[in-house]
Amino acid sequence: MAISDISGCIGCTTCVSVCPTDVIRMQKDKAIIKYVEDCQICHLCRLYCPVDAITITAKKSIPVVVSWR
């Protein structure tokens, strides 16, 4: 589960400011998912987006850490 899509972005930069791990960056006037692997699924970007442009889905994006035998 992680941030998966930004559509209908109005470029207010709120999500960029609230993301604690800098997953989202601005590209021209739109927010883009730059470092999805850093997403901590805190949902802050989704909650603070004024136009509900951000989707967090059940897609696996954080690699599962497996110990070596």
Place this chain on the structure above:
Amino acid sequence: MSINIKFLYLFLASLVFIALPIIFFFLGEFPQRTILKNSLSIITIIAFFVIIGQFYLSTINKGITKVFKTFKVIKVHKTVGYLFLPILIIHPFLIVVPRFFEVGPSPLESFIKMITSFDSLGIILGLIAWVLMFALGFTSVFKDKLNMTYKNWKILHGVLSLGFIILASWHTIDMGRHMSNWMITLIVVLTAIASILLLKNYIFTKKEAKREIA
């Protein structure tokens, strides 16, 4: 035979301006959203495409005036405009409706942030299109109270419609929500044909009028 042609027109209009956008909406690989958000999106999309359809459902479309009586075309054009334009006028407010049911910024805060995001081209286009659309609705409702001849009002109506449809289409494509390649193609094709139809009608009517005077 005449009924068949009329039925064909209605079928094609329903297919192009209602069914196709809905099909493209559901076929697009958009993220899963709540029923409320999806319903609001579908209502807005249908209203937008029906408003594009207004160009084809008017006297500038000579094909339709051959099949249906002109007064009926005007009547339906008016009714459809009065029904669907308000949906597009309240569409910026509909976007923040889900904020009533979710934690985070309030609907008012969200709305203010949305309309003051001037760094976004899509928002600026949307604001201008909204003003043009409001003027379009206002000048249509209060047509009789405006001190204008019918000819001048028709020109104003055409100019406002053309400005609105070009900017609104650009706005929807730039914002990118629910925009698949199919949806973009449909919007571009319908808007381009509608604009050409309007310009052709206005330019040719003027030339014909000048020829008649000469």
